[in-house]
Amino acid sequence: MKLAMIGFGQAGGKIVDRFLDYDDRTGSGIVRAAIAVNSAKADLMGLDNIPQENRVLIGQARVKGHGVGADNELGAEVAEEDIDEVQNAIDQIPTHEVDAFLIVSGMGGGTGSGGAPVLAKHLKRIYTIPVYGLGVLPGTDEGGIYTLNAARSFQTFVREVDNLLVFDNDSWRQTGESVEGGYEQINEEIVRRFGILFGAGEVGDGQEVAESVVDSSEIINTLSGGGVSTVGYASEEVELSSGGGLLSRFTGDDGGSDDDLDAANTTNRITSLVRKAALGRLTLPCEIEGTERALLVLSGPPEYLNRKGIERGRKWLEEETGSMEVRGGDFPREEPEVAAAILLSGVTNVPRIKRLQQVAIEAQDNIDDIQQESEENLEELVEDDEDELEPLF
Numbered sequence: 001m002k003l004a005m006i007g008f009g010q011a012g013g014k015i016v017d018r019f020l021d022y023d024d025r026t027g028s029g030i031v032r033a034a035i036a037v038n039s040a041k042a043d044l045m046g047l048d049n050i051p052q053e054n055r056v057l058i059g060q061a062r063v064k065g066h067g068v069g070a071d072n073e074l075g076a077e078v079a080e081e082d083i084d085e086v087q088n089a090i091d092q093i094p095t096h097e098v099d100a101f102l103i104v105s106g107m108g109g110g111t112g113s114g115g116a117p118v119l120a121k122h123l124k125r126i127y128t129i130p131v132y133g134l135g136v137l138p139g140t141d142e143g144g145i146y147t148l149n150a151a152r153s154f155q156t157f158v159r160e161v162d163n164l165l166v167f168d169n170d171s172w173r174q175t176g177e178s179v180e181g182g183y184e185q186i187n188e189e190i191v192r193r194f195g196i197l198f199g200a201g202e203v204g205d206g207q208e209v210a211e212s213v214v215d216s217s218e219i220i221n222t223l224s225g226g227g228v229s230t231v232g233y234a235s236e237e238v239e240l241s242s243g244g245g246l247l248s249r250f251t252g253d254d255g256g257s258d259d260d261l262d263a264a265n266t267t268n269r270i271t272s273l274v275r276k277a278a279l280g281r282l283t284l285p286c287e288i289e290g291t292e293r294a295l296l297v298l299s300g301p302p303e304y305l306n307r308k309g310i311e312r313g314r315k316w317l318e319e320e321t322g323s324m325e326v327r328g329g330d331f332p333r334e335e336p337e338v339a340a341a342i343l344l345s346g347v348t349n350v351p352r353i354k355r356l357q358q359v360a361i362e363a364q365d366n367i368d369d370i371q372q373e374s375e376e377n378l379e380e381l382v383e384d385d386e387d388e389l390e391p392l393f
């Protein structure tokens with residue numbers, strides 16, 4: 001499907017920038033337009049692929065291009081004040097060619113955390129196409145203010161968008177790497193997973209159309225109904241056949257039984273990839289039982305995809321999630337791998353979100369305590385002054 005992507009804040013901008021790169025590399029055609037919004041000028045200048053005219057600096061009157069310094073209330077305020085600047089950039093894109101908006105943002109900072117929900121609300125008022133969010137949760141080691149920001153932003157963002165896709169930095173932290181190097185890998189993981197998913201509904205001209213190819217309406221239907229989504233992924237390398245659709249390594253022997261073996265292998269490969277994708281690391285770890293809707297996308301060379309495998313994978317997902325709404329289909333691609341991407345939409349049992357909210361409440365209490373304490377300290381200080389010192393005049 002075709003998306004208008006808006007990266008809000010530094011993380012959001014960098015990830016949308018990577019999506020453009022992914023689009024170039026794979027020809028997936030999912031990014032119909034890409035915009036970056038930030039209150040920090042340097043962050044906008046650091047982007048590689050987003051066109052200059054699509055980089056919108058907000059809050060200049062307030063923060064002079066220096067960012068809001070993890071103050072997400074200020075982030076929300078400058079977004080509200082300068083929403084027309086953002087709208088001007090959106091006015092330049094052909095929204096009639098776009099299936100949905102995707103607002104991408106790190107939720108722990110100030111600009112994206114505060115601004116992304118403001119933009120979502122604005123877009124929902126103006127456009128009829130869906131507005132999705134891709135929210136990145138901070139690592140737990142980033143500190144209380146990031147957690148508090150994320151918890152607040154999460155609550156608002158999920159209410160304003162048609163669906164909130166979540167990626168949790170905390171579960172993807174690499175040990176022994178610089179933060180920047182780590183982010184590069186993480187961002188690659190993000191664009192691969194969401195790229196396959198959204199790319200599924202975008203089979204180009206001249207590409208082979210399989211029996212049960214995923215349509216963008218199936219992605220939209222899986223996301224409709226709202227809530228929080230997570231994505232699972234697993235892949236296996238395969239050899240591209242040299243032609244004719246038959247696997248080259250099976251030619252030469254008795255044709256009939258090889259075909260059977262072939263089909264059985266293909267089916268088994270698909271079902272085990274589906275299990276790995278669902279039970280392995282999700283973009284937002286959670287219990288998959290209780291998921292409201294799911295979409296299974298099997299991508300790979302057409303000769304490695306079959307209906308039986310996808311049907312089995314789909315059935316297994318129905319049993320594991322308890323959902324009656326599990327869609328599935330092909331995404332034929334001439335890549336030397338078979339991959340299963342699973343979108344779990346409307347997940348209900350997410351320990352990370354519960355913990356995030358708990359920690360945020362504690363942090364809020366702490367902040368209130370500290371504030372009260374510092375007021376008392378100041379009073380004491382001033383009183384002491386009055387007791388012991390003669391006033392200057």
Ligand SMILES: Nc1nc2c(ncn2[C@@H]2O[C@H](COP(=O)(O)OP(=O)(O)OP(=O)(O)O)[C@@H](O)[C@H]2O)c(=O)[nH]1
Pocket residue numbers: 008009010011012014015039040067068069070071105106107108109110111112113136137138139142146169183184186187
């Ligand atoms: N996955 C990923 N997360 C990032 C990246 N950069 C930052 N983050 C995360 O995003 C959170 C928010 O950081 P930023 O995006 O820099 O914040 P901002 O929206 O620019 O807001 P301010 O800098 O406070 O004005 C951080 O706490 C990190 O968890 C990135 O490149 N990739």
Ligand SMILES: [Mg+2]
Pocket residue numbers: 009010040043067109111
């Ligand atoms: Mg920043």
